[in-house]
Amino acid sequence: MTASTDETGAGPREATTGPTADAIRETCIAIRELDAWYGDIHALRSISLDIAYGEVIALIGPSGCGKTTLLRCLNRLNDEVEGARVAGSVRLDGQEIYARPVDxxxxxxxxxxxxxxxxxxxxxxxxxxxxxxxxxxxxxxxxQLDDIVHVSLERVGLLKEVRDRLDEPGTDLSGGQQQRLCIARTIAVGPEVILMDEPCSALDPIATARIEDLIDELAEDYVIVIVTHSMQQAARVSSRVAYLNHGSLIEVGETNRIFTNPQHKLTEDYITGRIG
Amino acid sequence: MSKIERRRRIEARLGGRHRRERWFRLLGITAVGLALSFLVLILANLVGEGASAFTQSKLDLPIRYEVTASPTGGAPDVRYPDVDYDALVLDALAGLLAVEPDRQMRRELRQLVSIDAGFVVRDSLGSAEQAPGARLTVTVPASSNVDMLVKGQLDRSLPAVQRPLSDRQIAWVDTLRDSGVLVRRFNTALFTNGDSREPELAGIRGAVVGSFYMLAVTLLLAFPIGVATAVYLEEFAPRNRWADVVEISINNLAAVPSIVFGLLGLAVFIDWLGFPRSAPLVGGFVLALLTLPVVIISSRAAIRGVPGSIREAALGVGASRMQVVMDHVLPLALPGVLTGTIIGMSRALGETAPLLMIGMVAFIVDVPTGLGDPATALPVQIYLWSDSPERAFAERTSAAILVLLGFLLLMNLLAVLIRRRVENK
Structure with a gap:
């Protein structure tokens, strides 16, 4: 399977951001011909995808399609999985993250x-x-540490809720608060990219809405790659959507366009609920 | 199948299903009851046998003593070597019983008190500051035969030749008891003395101290090595055929009879490396080998129990593997690791067979003061005493077992408390 081309008709395997303002944005992550295996299972097949600064990109697709694997390739968390193997190239700001000198x-x-x-x-x-x-x-x-903690908690809207109980266990918070705490923990390090693996799947609708609002706010400062099972969520939070199936990138494009005018038959089947 | 027929079939089987459950419960309760009753039986037997060992018959003797001037002409010294302390004891006894002892009678009188009585008198006089010619009441232990008679464990109806005490001696004992000179008191010697050939002087202090030293060595070796091994195998080692070999070896090691470890210790530590025999140091090494698999297996289980999501969370913010282990995995696994270690240690405390191999079964009177001193251990002391023919050692064996069980209970209680405490956090 090959990734279908975007409206622009750029290279067959190269998904670009299209002719909109996004196109002039600087590329943050450039994925080229990425393959991944877990033992004998071929989890990702020749994925090529550019992710630009300032965008929220949603990875959608049926269970087991490789969304999470792709996400975990971007911070090399798959390195920690026994038997996981990766081939291909992932560049962050032009630097190959699978190259030797990268820790x-x-x-x-x-x-x-x-x-x-x-x-x-x-x-x-x-x-x-x-x-x-x-x-x-x-x-x-x-x-300084106090400052980082306060700013991070403030950023995720948790500070006013927990200001008086910073010494209490994080595990005592509600599910939604815990997830915001985890986001605060992530941004406290000052990353450029935040990977989110179905961050709302364990939360109730109200907590989900808060996280989605938070994603909108964070999008101003961070590149966000979010895996989601909810097409509504992808539509609400992302600027672009990438559809994966059986480890291949089928189609990528602006969110509106994907949901209103999918180019590929598989994408259409998925978003209309025929598969997945 | 009609609706009614379906319900009829379901209901027809209900009775049988419930009956099977009731049977199973009954079976479970029976099993628990059986186990408990055996435990009660053992404890009752031990307490019945051993409780009397916690008291010891003692004599309050009024010692009258003349002090000879010390050869230097200084202050009077009652510890002057010419003083016959055994004679002082005999005089006091004869005085109490109002007899004029002949040679035979003196011998019989001497058999009433412990052979240690003279030393007790000497030590008491040495610390006393009474005027010469005064009387001082000194408490000396009765001999074990007298003690047995007092505790009712000596059959008076036996013919005199089959008894260790003569008719005359029994009459004296009764007189001394009636006059309040011979009384049963708490047996402090059992806890403050080392081993002895005389039951009334034998104590478990040497064995307890020996066990303590050994367990200290065991803990110092088995805990860090065991936990480090478990962490490496769980968190760092690749999963391949070698890991399987190591895993099987460790599990097998846990099942190896303990006496084999004793032979190994004898061959390696004593024969080859030249460590001293009977030393708690070597005992600790051997018990550490024995405990190691237990610590490793339980630590691995505890580490495996730490959710992977915590590891990923730490890795996700950029922790190195070592930081993941030290900051998150080990603190969370600690209760399990500690419980496993304590269970391993309590097993080590009860181990006897390997210690026999490395010479810790020797008769050792002195309380060890270091890791290299000859020593014995509590379970070995039990084994030694259980082998002694004297009736008085039988009750001491039971008493020592009770003390050992007490220590084991304490350790297991500690394990439960640690688990509770950390789980509540």
Missing amino acids: PVALRARVGMVFQKPNPFPKSIYDNVAYGPRIHGLATDRA
């Missing part, structure tokens, strides 16, 4: 990740947010 530990400080199930550390709210800055040595004294 995945440093990479993950630039490409943060929010997981499907809220997974705060069983430590205090403060320590949850302060952990990243601490291990990376981002604060030289306690006041």
Whole structure:
């Protein structure tokens, strides 16, 4: 399967952002011919995709299509999985992240990740947010660290809710609060990209709405790649959508265009609910 | 099938299904009851046998003593070596019983008190500051035969030749009891003395201290090595055929009979490396080998129990693998790791067979003061005493078992408390 071309008719495997204002935006992540395997399972097949600064891109597709694998290739979290293998190229700001000199530990400080199930550390709210800055040595004294923690919590709208109980365990918060705490933990390190793996699938509709609003706000400062099962969510939060099926990138384009005028038969089947 | 027929079939089987459940519950309760009753039986037997060992018959003797001037002409010294302390004890006994002892009678009188009585008197006089010619009441232990008679464990109806005490001695004991000189008191010697050939002087202090030193060595070795091994195998080692080999080896090691470890310790530590025999150091090494698989297996289980989402969260913000382990995995696995370690340690505390191999079964009177001193251990002391023919050692064996069970109970209680405490956090 090959990725269908966008309206522009650019290269057959190269999905570009189209002729809109996005096109002149600088490319943040450039994925070329990326293949991934888990043991014998070929999870990603020759994915090529550009992700630009300032955009929120949603990865959609049926279960097991490789969305999460693609996401985890972007911060090399698949390196930690026994038997996982990657071939191809992923460039962040023009630098190959799978090249030898790149330390995945440093990479993950630039490409943060929010997981499907809220997974705060069983430590205090403060320590949850302060952990990243601490291990990376981002604060030289306690006041700076306090500052990072407060700003990060403020950014996710959690500060006024937890200001008086920063010493309480992060795991005591509600599900939605926990997920916002996890986002605060991610941005405390100051990443350029935030990967979100179905961040709302474990949350109720109200908490989901808050996270979606937050994604809109964060989009001003971070490149966001979000995996979602909800087409409504993809429509609400993303500026572009990439549809994957069986490990291949089928189609990528502006969100409105994908949902109103899909070019590929598989995409159409999926968004109209015939497969998935 | 009609609706009514379907319901009839379901209801027809209901009775049988419930009956099977009731049977299973009954079976479970029976099993638990059986296990508990055996436990109660063992405990009752031990307490019945051993409780009397916690008291010991003692004599309050009024010692009258003349002090000879010390050869230097200084202050009077009652510890002057010419003083026959055994004679002082005999005089006191004869005085209490109002007899003029001949040679035979003196021998019989001497058999009433512990052979240690003279030393007790010497030590008491040494610390006393009474005027010469005064009387001082000194408490000396009765001999084990007298103790057995007092505790009713000596059959008076036996012919005199089959008894360790003569008719005359029994009459004296009764007189001394009636006059309040011979009384049963708490048996402090059991806890403050090392082993002895005389039951009334034998104590478990040497064995307890020996066990303590050994467990300290075991803990110091088995805990860090075991936890480090578990962390490496779970978090760092690649999953391949070698990992399987290591895993199987560790599981097998946990099942190896403990005496084999004892032989290994004898061959490697004593024969080859030249460590001293009977030393708690070597005992600790051997018990560490024995405990290691238990610590590794339980630590691995605890580490495996830490949710992967926590690891990914830490990796996601850029923690290195080492930071993931030290900051998140180990703190969360700690209760399980500690529980496993304590269970391993309590198993080590009860181990006897490997210690026999490395010479810790020797008769050792002195309380060890270091890791290289000859020592024995609590379970080995039990084994030694259970082998002694004296009736008085039988009750001490049970008493020592009770003490050992007490320590085991404490350790397991500690394991439960640690688990509770960390789980509530």
